[in-house]
Amino acid sequence: xxxxxxxxxxxxxxxxxxxxxxxxxxxxxxxxxxxxxxxxxxxxxxxxxxxxxxxxxxxxxxxxxxxxxxxxxxxxxxxxxxxxxxxxxxxxxxxxxxxxxxxxxxxxxxxxxxxxxxxxxxxxxxxxxxxxxxxxxxxxxxxxxxxxxxxxxxxxxxxxxxxxxxxxxxxxxxxxxxxxxxxxxxxxxxxxxxxxxxxxxxxxxxxxxxxxxxxxxxxxxxxxxxxxxxxxxxxxxxxxxxxxxxxxxxxxxxxxxxxxxxxxxxxxxxxxxxxxxxxxxxxxxxxxxxxxxxxxxxxxxxxxxxxxxxxxxxxxxxxxxxxxxxxxxxxxxxxxxxxxxxxxxxxxxxxxxxxxxxxxxxxxxxxxxxxxxxxxxxxxxxxxxxxxxxxxxxxxxxxxxxxxxxxxxxxxxxxx
Amino acid sequence: xxxxxxxxxxxxxxxxxxxxxxxxxxxxxxxxxxxxxxxxxxxxxxxxxxxxxxxxxxxxxxxxxxxxxxxxxxxxxxxxxxx
Numbered sequence: 321x322x323x324x325x326x327x328x329x330x331x332x333x334x335x336x337x338x339x340x341x342x343x344x345x346x347x348x349x350x351x352x353x354x355x356x357x358x359x360x361x362x363x364x365x366x367x368x369x370x371x372x373x374x375x376x377x378x379x380x381x382x383x384x385x386x387x388x389x390x391x392x393x394x395x396x397x398x399x400x401x402x403x404x405x406x407x408x409x410x411x412x413x414x415x416x417x418x419x420x421x422x423x424x425x426x427x428x429x430x431x432x433x434x435x436x437x438x439x440x441x442x443x444x445x446x447x448x449x450x451x452x453x454x455x456x457x458x459x460x461x462x463x464x465x466x467x468x469x470x471x472x473x474x475x476x477x478x479x480x481x482x483x484x485x486x487x488x489x490x491x492x493x494x495x496x497x498x499x500x501x502x503x504x505x506x507x508x509x510x511x512x513x514x515x516x517x518x519x520x521x522x523x524x525x526x527x528x529x530x531x532x533x534x535x536x537x538x539x540x541x542x543x544x545x546x547x548x549x550x551x552x553x554x555x556x557x558x559x560x561x562x563x564x565x566x567x568x569x570x571x572x573x574x575x576x577x578x579x580x581x582x583x584x585x586x587x588x589x590x591x592x593x594x595x596x597x598x599x600x601x602x603x604x605x606x607x608x609x610x611x612x613x614x615x616x617x618x619x620x621x622x623x624x625x626x627x628x629x630x631x632x633x634x635x636x637x638x639x640x641x642x643x644x645x646x647x648x649x650x651x652x653x654x655x656x657x658x659x660x661x662x663x664x665x666x667x668x669x670x671x672x673x674x675x676x677x678x679x680x681x682x683x684x685x686x687x688x689x690x691x692x693x694x695x696x697x698x699x700x701x702x703x704x705x706x707x708x709x710x711x712x713x714x715x716x717x718x719x720x721x722x723x724x725x726x727x728x729x730x731x732x733x734x735x736x
Numbered sequence: 737x738x739x740x741x742x743x744x745x746x747x748x749x750x751x752x753x754x755x756x757x758x759x760x761x762x763x764x765x766x767x768x769x770x771x772x773x774x775x776x777x778x779x780x781x782x783x784x785x786x787x788x789x790x791x792x793x794x795x796x797x798x799x800x801x802x803x804x805x806x807x808x809x810x811x812x813x814x815x816x817x818x819x
Contacts, residue, residue, distance in 0.1 A: 558780075560776070560777070560778035561778070561780055564777075569771075569775040569776065569777065570775070570776070570778070571774040571775055571776070572776065572778060573756065573757075573776050573778050574778055574780070574803070618754050619749075619754045619785070619801075620756065620757070620778070620779075620783065620785065620803045621803055621804075621806065622780045622803050622804045623803070623804060623805065623806055627737060627749070627806075629748070629749070629750040662773075662774045718770065718773075718774040719770045719774075731773050731774055732756075733756070733776075734754060734756065
C-alpha cells in the first residue's frame with residue numbers, strides 16, 4: 321500500500337478500515353543468501369538497500385526482540401554531518417544526503433526536520449577549534465556557519481550567555497542538521513525491505529554462528545538453524561557477544577548512555593543545542609518534551625540503565641546552559657548499550673571469517689548514521705568491497721595504526 | 737554503585753576513576769601490543785576491572801562486578817593481585 325493524500329482521504333471516508341500492517345512478521349526459512357543479525361535501524365537499512373540498490377532479496381533480518389527495541393528506540397534522534405576528519409565527514413554527509421531524500425524514497429513519514437544543530441563554544445581556543453571543524457566541513461561542500469555571541473543570543477535569548485565561568489562566545493551552526501523520528505525510521509526501512517521480499521524475523525535470537533573451514537555456513541537461533549551464504553552482524557552494544565560466537569574479539573567495549581525527556585511544554589527550542597563545556601545536548605520533540613542527554617556513565621555495562629551521578633551531571637549541564645529549565649519535571653529516563661570502539665569511530669568491514677561481515681562501533685552516534693550505515697554495509701555485503709565513503713572504517717585500522725580518532729582521546733573506549 | 741574499598745570502606749563509585757578490564761597484562765613482546773591495547777573480551781556478566789580511588793586513598797583496586805546487573809562482589813588492592 322502506498323501512503324498518499326489520496327489513500328488518507330479514502331481511508332478517512334471508510335472509517336480507516338483498510339490500513340494493513342506495514343510489514344510481515346515473517347517465520348524464518350531454512351536458507352538465505354544474506355542474513356542480517358540485528359533488527360535495529362542499521363540492520364533494517366542494510367536489508368533495505370541490499371534489496372533496493374543491489375537486487376539481493378533472499379535476505380532475512382533476525383531480531384532477538386521486536387525491531388527497533390534497542391538503541392534505535394533509545395536515542396535522542398539528532399541528525400548532523402559536522403565532523404572534522406575526512407574519513408568521517410564524507411560518510412556522515414552521505415548519510416545527511418540520504419536523510420534529505422529518505423521520506424520520498426521510503427514513502428514513509430520519518431519526520432526528518434532540518435531545524436539546525438548549534439554547537440556552542442565558550443572560549444577563544446574553543447572558537448578556533450570549532451572554526452577549524454567548520455572550515456573542514458565547508459571544504460567537503462557541507463554547510464557550516466560560525467556565529468558570534470550576538471547571533472546566538474538572537475537565536476536563543478534564553479541561554480545563560482552571561483555565565484561568568486563559561487560565557488557563550490558563539491556557536492558553530494549546521495542548518496541542514498536536525499532531528500528525525502527514530503521509530504518511524506525503523507518502521508519505514510522495515511516496510512521498504514519487506515515489500516521487496518526481505519523477511520523480518522522477530523523474537524529470533526542468534527545463539528551460535530556456524531563456521532566450517534574458515535567460512536560461515538549459517539546460524540543457530542532460538543527458532544532453529546538457518547543456513548546462509550553471507551552474514552552481516554549489526555548488533556550495536558551486543559556486537560562483542562555475537563562476534564565471539566564466531567571466535568572473534570573486537571576493539572569494542574559496551575557502555576551505557578542515558579537520555580531523558582521532560583514533560584511537554586509549549587514550543588521553546590526550534591533546533592538542537594549542544595553545550596560546549598559540560599556534556600549536554602537538547603532539542604524539543606514535536607510532542608513538546610525536551611529531549612536531552614549527556615555523557616556515557618563511563619564503565620562497562622550491558623544493563624540498559626544508568627546511575628544517578630550521571631543524571632546529576634546532565635542536569636547540572638542543563639542548568640548551567642539554560643537555568644529556566646530548573647522548574648521542569650523529567651518525565652522519563654532510559655539507558656542504551658553503546659558499542660564504544662577504541663578510537664570512537666565505527667567499523668564497516670569484512671572479518672577474518674569468510675562470509676562474515678561486521679557493522680559496529682557506533683559509540684553514541686549511531687542514529688544519524690543509520691541511512692549511510694545501511695547503504696555502505698549493503699554495498700560491502702553485495703560487492704565485497706567497501707563503499708567509497710566508508711573506506712576509513714576498516715577493522716584492521718587498529719593494527720595498522722590508521723585510527724580515526726575524531727575526539728583525540730587515544731585508545732580508551734570510555735573517553736570517546 | 738558503592739565500591740567496597742579495602743582501605744576506605746564502602747564508597748560511592750563517583751569517587752573512582754574507571755580503567756576497564758583488569759585481565760589484559762602488559763606483554764613483553766611488541767607483537768602482542770595490538771591485542772593488549774585494543775582487543776577486549778567485553779564480558780556480559782562478572783568481570784574483574786581496575787578502578788582508581790582518585791578521591792579517596794588513591795589506591796588502584798581490582799573490583800569484581802557484574803556488567804549486566806551492576807552487582808559488586810568484592811574489591812582488593814591491585815598490587816596484591818596477580819597480574
